[in-house]
Amino acid sequence: MTSLLKYSASYFRTTMELGVLDFTLTFLALRPPGPRQVPILGNILQIPVDSAWKVYQGWGRQFGSDIVYLSGLGMNIIVLNSLEATSELFDKRSQIYNDRPHSILLHDLVGFDWTMLFTHYGQRFKDMRKALQQEFNSGRVMNYQDSQIDAVHELLQELLCQPKRFNKAFRGMASKIVMKSAYGIDIQSENDEYVRIAEKGLEILTTSVGQGIPLIDILPILRHLPAWFPGMGTKRQAREWRQCADLMRSMPFDNVKARIASGETLQCAASSLLENSKGTDYEEDVIRSALGSMYAGAADTVTYMLSWFVLAMVLYPQVQQKAQREIDEIIGRGRLPIFADRQRLPYINAIYNECLRWHPVIELSFPHRLMEDDVYKGYFLPQGSLVFGNAHAILHDEDVYPNPKQFMPERFLRVDGSWNPDARDPSVAFGFGRRICPGRFIARETLWIAIASILSSFTISAARDENGKELIPDEAHLPGGIVSPAPFKCNIKPRSTDHEALILATQRKE
Ligand code: HEM
Structure with missing residues (x-):
């Protein structure tokens, strides 16, 4: 009725x-x-x-x-x-x-209503978006290039020491870039307290959305049952999660405020946004929430994207060789890539585009x-x-991208190897309409410099079994809204002793 x-x-x-x-x-x-x-x-x-x-x-x-x-x-x-x-x-x-x-679970019970990802469309959402747009638009992200280069050099050192833990190294790099650009916080170790809280918050978020639509959202009447009632484990857990969800946005932001109050000059999005605001509680809440949304937006996406990139290099060694020939020809073997090289490296740019297209980590938008x-x-x-x-359906449309399952950077280039401006940009990997990813420009910079630097320094190849036979991984993925490849083994080795020395030199400089 x-x-x-x-x-x-x-x-x-x-x-x-x-x-x-x-x-x-x-x-x-x-x-x-x-x-x-x-x-x-x-x-x-x-x-x-x-x-x-x-x-x-x-x-x-x-x-x-x-x-x-x-x-x-x-x-x-x-x-x-x-x-x-x-x-x-x-x-x-x-x-x-x-x-x-x-979502009753996420908005009302866990209290994730502050994150941009879940904020309802309206004035508060528009103000959060404006804040991120102001600090992370395509021109402004240049301000963060130095900290990105530092984080990528540390990534190379990590890959040199612990090549098997490449996913962990990617995650560490993403954390450093977010914390530095948003709050001016230098992350020293993986046990850093800010990262620990942010990771916990992210874990809560992915656990609560990762299992499909929660039962309490399908049958809202369940919310009226007490937390001790059998089957109401979600409600009990939500109470514990709530505190962590809030710390995720308040802890690093309070750190910035305290440092500004003590007279420190900071170069980060939080200080710039606070400086340009009138200081009302509403504005502060908007800034705190918008920046607090960044870690969750960046950590898994950037990590998984780079993980798919590594898998592509294992499966398509000829692509890797071609990329390294381009780097050697344009940059030489005496230094690591910098952002200014980008215009002269069409094949690396094409690899970046093809990574977005081949396995967009958010295959189906939120x-x-x-x-x-x-x-x-x-x-x-x-x-x-x-x-x-459905980003996957759009990016695997055979009429636009022939042979879509194939990792083929050439589809973004002309026959002579130059950039093809007519090839369709894979930017739907970043989402749609006014919900399009507000971190897409800093993500693009991060991914590009990471891909160029890894290719310039290392050779990625299939792992081998005890008989020396190559173990070719398949293209399986793990379940989840942000899609990671299933764990696979590979070798990541410096291209030569000269390349190894270049990586070690970045360490000595610090
Ligand atoms: C490989 C990198 C990334 C990819 C592929 C990606 C992709 C996406 C997609 C598909 C969405 C949802 C769009 C929609 O609903 O239509 C989204 C939302 C979002 N992303 Fe990203 N993202 C990436 C990196 C980042 C980074 C580095 C940040 C922050 C620094 C970020 C922050 C956000 C935020 C805050 C939202 C929520 C926007 C909203 O709901 O209005 N993302 N992203």
């Missing part, structure tokens, strides 16, 4: 707003195609958990539609499988497609929430739907 009333209300509101033509559509309630529903549960049991992006891409092909629809228990899911659909809805109709769904009823290509899209952009 309630759903019938809800349906009628949305039906009348829509018909009044959309006019007579759409009145008919709404009446017919022509939804986009999707798998067949079962009574009561609808498609609930068909919502894919593993490799969802591939399943949605497959349904799109099966139904001949770039938009796929699932629904059940009052929840509607819309997946957009083409750039045409994501541009039309997320960009051109951005006023209504850029909210986030409300859900956007549709704020009003809408109509697209004659389909009625109900208010409150969760709308996902």
Whole structure:
């Protein structure tokens, strides 16, 4: 009965707003195609958990539609499988497609409502976005190049000493860059207290979203049960998590404030934003929350992206050799790459683009929430739907990127090896509309200099078994919203003693 009333209300509101033509559509309630529903549960049991992006891409092909629809228990899911659909809805109709769904677990119980990722679309969200845009736009990120170079040189040293722990080294580099650029904090060791808290907060976030939609969000009535009630473990755990979630944003920010108060001059986003604010509690909260969102945005994404890069180098040794020939020719063997080299290294730039395209670490975007009823290509899209952009489907569209499973940097170059401005940029790997990743420019700088420096210094190759036979890893991945390759073994060795000396020289300089 309630759903019938809800349906009628949305039906009348829509018909009044959309006019007579759409009145008919709404009446017919022509939804986009999707798998067949079962009574009561609808498609609930068909919502894919593993490799969802591939399943949605497959349904799109099966139904001949770039938009796929699932629904059940009052929840509607819309997946957009083409750039045409994501541009039309997320960009051109951005006023209504850029909210986030409300989660009882994350917003109300754990208290993650402050993070930008979950903030509802509105003034506070726009102010947070403006703050990050101001400090991390494409020009401004140049200010952080020195600290990025330092962090990448430390990464090279780590890879030299402990090549098997490459993922840990990538994570350490990402942490250092975020903490330094956001708060001017120098991370000295992996046991650093700020990193420990940020990692704990991130772990809570990924644990709570990583297992699909929490039961309490599917059946909100459960929130009224007491925490001691059997099966209410989530509620008990949420209480413990809450304190850590808040420390994640307040601890490094309070450190900045204390240092400014003691007269220290800092070069970081927090001090710059505080300096340019009027000092109201609201502004401080916006700055604290926007910067507090960065660690969670950066740590896994940057680490996994570099991990996929290492896997690509193992699987495609000819790409690595070509990249090293370019580096040797343009930079020589006497120094490490710097940002000023970028324009002259088209093949390295193409590798960076191909890494984004081959395995975009967020294959299926985080859900956007549709704020009003809408109509697209004659389909009625109900208010409150969760709308996902399928980056994987767009970046593996065979018409745009032939042979999409292949790691092929050449697709971004002309036949003569120069940059091809007509090749489609893989930037949807950073998301859609007004939710597009606010850290994309600093991410691009970080990834580029890391890729160029690793290729310039090391040879990455397949590990071998006791008989000397190469162990070629497959392209498996771990489950999760941010997708990491499944653990694999490889060798990472300096290209020569001269290259090793170059890496060690960066250490002595400090
Ligand atoms: C490989 C690097 C990265 C990739 C591929 C990536 C990708 C993404 C994607 C796909 C989204 C969701 C967009 C959507 O919902 O449509 C996102 C959101 C976000 N990213 Fe990144 N990101 C990366 C690095 C970073 C870094 C370095 C930072 C911060 C310094 C960052 C901060 C954020 C934040 C705060 C959000 C939430 C934005 C919102 O909900 O409005 N990301 N990112």
